[in-house]
Amino acid sequence: MLQRYLPILGWLKTYNRDTLTSDLVAALIVTVMLIPQSLAYALLAGLPAEVGLYASILPLVAYALFGTSRTLAVGPVAVVSLMTAAAVGNLSLPDSEAYLAAAVALAFISGLLLIAMGVLRLGLIANFLSHPVISAFITASGLIIAASQLKHLLGVDAGGDNLLQILLALGNRIDEANLPTLLIGAGAVIFLFWVRSRLKPLLVRAGLRPRLADLLAKAGPVLAMAVTTLVTAGAGLTEQGVRVVGEVPQGLPGLGLPPLDAELWQQLFVSALLISLVGFVESVSVAQTLAAKRRQRICPNQELIGLGSANIASSVSGGFPVTGGFSRSVVNFDAGAETPAAGAFTAVGIALVTLLLTPLIEFLPKATLAATIIVAVLSLVDFGALKRTWSYSRSDFTAMLATLVLTLVEGVEVGIIAGVGLSLLLYLYRTSKPHSALVGKLPGSEHFRNIDRHAVETDPRILTLRVDESLYFANARFLEDRIEALIANNPSVEHLVLMCPAVNLIDASALESLEAINQRLSDSGVRFHLSEVKGPVMDALRHSSLLDELTGQVFLSQYDAWEALRREAASAAVTGTPEATPVPHREQSPAS
């Protein structure tokens, strides 16, 4: 029990010198990668650079204690940072102090929500975010983030909540662009793209092992930071208008609770919920992918607690919302991390940087950080997913396109809420018109198939309708309409059989519809039968009065139904009594 809530008790028992070495190497590499990312994502969230470092210390320790993934690397990530900027930016706060306090409170609320969902085992709430919606949302976020960073490359002031606003604001200010800033920024972008695509093959050709070459290439952003900082400081470029990070307070963050302001919490609640869900979904899919590679397991509900405590830890140490990051987790995994201790060691690395090296980043140009962000987020943009989804399912594509467009045009929160709502509506729409077919017997077999697709035997006195969907409120009326039409168009019918092999559920609405259908068919002189009802569905029906009221029978198989009703209809035709004597209900044996 204790181990379930504190997974560290599981892996700590087998910790040894080998694991320690692996974890230390991975931690060193992730630290180098995390420095520019944490600074850059703080900038993206509209916060001072050091807040990014604060969000990369205690959260990693908390996750190491409570998380279930061996290799997930948590910290500030691009999409959550953008959502933080949108959430806090909406509040129109008086100054940057209030802005920071709100971001810190957002991490706290988000942490509480995640822990609450974990304790209540509500991880399934994240199911509401369908893959197409998440994918479109991330693509749109990537585009907005990249656009929002262009101002730093140009060295101008321009903002906006959506893509159009951002681009228009940039267009208005483009003549104020600062040339040295642009040179640094464009240079960094080109260098980082080159590192990403060309450096690794070059290093491999120079004789390095591919994995080492790959990891070295990840240090590109740090190199860009170092070079541009040196150039800026050396050439005194700040006097020519190059904006830099500026003086950063040295030392570790103080601990404390975020402002407990009821109105602020209320205003941030929905944003915190969205950030929690998006962060959780992203994090869990990375963690699951990496765990599977080593036949390990993660526990989604405990992951909620791990990510929740990471956010609480971030908040009490003056940081902003965090979650598991895709690229840095992959690096952590590739670098050989074996346990969450690697995350704790990374935390020590970032803490040392915060204590000792912050004076070095005073002259770090914001343009370099913007370049880091742009290169990182453009890999999130995936228009191919739109194309793949279009060819697979129009309905999913619709939800995807709506999420993409609304996120770009109306902003992140409207985009994701509309996407979730639309995907629910479309699912209900799909299931409200289920596939159904009149079936007949394939000659010489006991199989029943669609009369429109196969040459099958039928009987004008017996109609068999197969519905390929669970029966529930969204399609209960469909069934009533379908059967009403069938009976009106087939005046010679005496028996209607509903064939249920694909019916996994009959809810109370559908039950009432079936009772109404039974009653209406009885009024029309037609008997109503069921066939191939599944075990669990039959178990539920036994708690209703449908089986008592049913004018017909429940048949184990459709073939049984066909044989029995054919005999009955034939004998009724001979004796001239169209209504045969009621047959006692025969129920299907409980099948699993």
Next chain:
Amino acid sequence: MLQRYLPILGWLKTYNRDTLTSDLVAALIVTVMLIPQSLAYALLAGLPAEVGLYASILPLVAYALFGTSRTLAVGPVAVVSLMTAAAVGNLSLPDSEAYLAAAVALAFISGLLLIAMGVLRLGLIANFLSHPVISAFITASGLIIAASQLKHLLGVDAGGDNLLQILLALGNRIDEANLPTLLIGAGAVIFLFWVRSRLKPLLVRAGLRPRLADLLAKAGPVLAMAVTTLVTAGAGLTEQGVRVVGEVPQGLPGLGLPPLDAELWQQLFVSALLISLVGFVESVSVAQTLAAKRRQRICPNQELIGLGSANIASSVSGGFPVTGGFSRSVVNFDAGAETPAAGAFTAVGIALVTLLLTPLIEFLPKATLAATIIVAVLSLVDFGALKRTWSYSRSDFTAMLATLVLTLVEGVEVGIIAGVGLSLLLYLYRTSKPHSALVGKLPGSEHFRNIDRHAVETDPRILTLRVDESLYFANARFLEDRIEALIANNPSVEHLVLMCPAVNLIDASALESLEAINQRLSDSGVRFHLSEVKGPVMDALRHSSLLDELTGQVFLSQYDAWEALRREAASAAVTGTPEATPVPHREQSPAS
């Protein structure tokens, strides 16, 4: 085409003297029944009594032109009148003139929405209202309506938006009760209950035919009106505090458009949508039940147009929202109505009453109308449905109880919106944890059953998982978690087969989950197979890359999968190569 939008063109062709006689008799009986109802429901909606008459003339003509039910009787009904009172009451309008104007506008907006839904063939929106939610909503509405009428029985002023408020307000004013009013009201209630339960058997015993006795009993409210009006007028009870309907303008209503006030329309929009949906659902289920008794059909999308034009007609003639009424449609049917012309004749009847008889209702006590309402709505209260639903499905019961409690405590709009939201969430929750089972082969057969329920053959190298639900975004993660756990707990597994006979849909989210599962299984050295995939699902999968990437095969039947994989695993064990050479994909033939 024209006949689809004007169903009157269909039945008018065969209209003859017999049909005319039947329709005239039915119209006479429904007119007598409709007079007290229309006055009473106007009172319930907080409107002058004559507005109820106006809402019972043109709407009936419009429905006769555009409706598809032969016997539905439209007009003011209890639940919609309550919803009208709630919607217009929320606006805190300055005077009763503005209140009336808002009610008239509400009918217009509701009519436009219904027609729009009909033209766009969106009748399925009504599917969102599940039977348990509607049933609980109507029970709660019945209780609120009955409670809200008690003030008229007592002759005091007391109001409130929910049951508690109403009862508290009554409690505070009970010492102001007016004795003559109470005597009239209580007398009417007792008389009407007696008529409802005892009069018919008495008449039958006196020699009348049961159907005639039944129809005569329906005239009870008119008799109560006549007697109490005579007593009140004769004994001058108005001077003793008995409140009466008062002077009613004589003559037909003038025609005109409702106020085209954008702000008002916006405020009424959600209420109009809810009223439209509730009214439509109620009306369609009555119409469908009655149509089935004569093997007739109604067309739900054309019904939307019929009810929509009835509401527009009500609005332009100064009336409030209307829909098909349950009890009066049954009376219309039982009285022998054969075509919608019966409705048009009823309209003529009510028009004559409005022209000639309104002076007679000046001294009609409001207490008598309240008694009519109370006796009518208590038949809507159905606590038995709660019990039946409890024993059938806990999930549906939860939605039902929440709707009931929230409607009583928070009012009609909150109640129904919460009920709809909750029933959606509960459905997603149910399907997000679908029934699934590991299956094995029943010895000596080709059937595969749950290994926990049956003594079946299994193979430690082959796991077969059957999922009894469509795979979509709400349960995609469930599947990933389930398979992750299976593989982690069964280290000797080499093949995983997903058995899909109950999978009616695989959406884009589930497709990505299957791709991820395939990839993760491949990383763990396990091959992933599908079996018994349905034709339409297979058709869709062919538009994806899953079939190309799949490490295993798609088998037509689970038995094929078992035989092939057993052979393969056995030969791999002999030759010592655990990974057999890839087998070309074999796909299922398209089944309907």
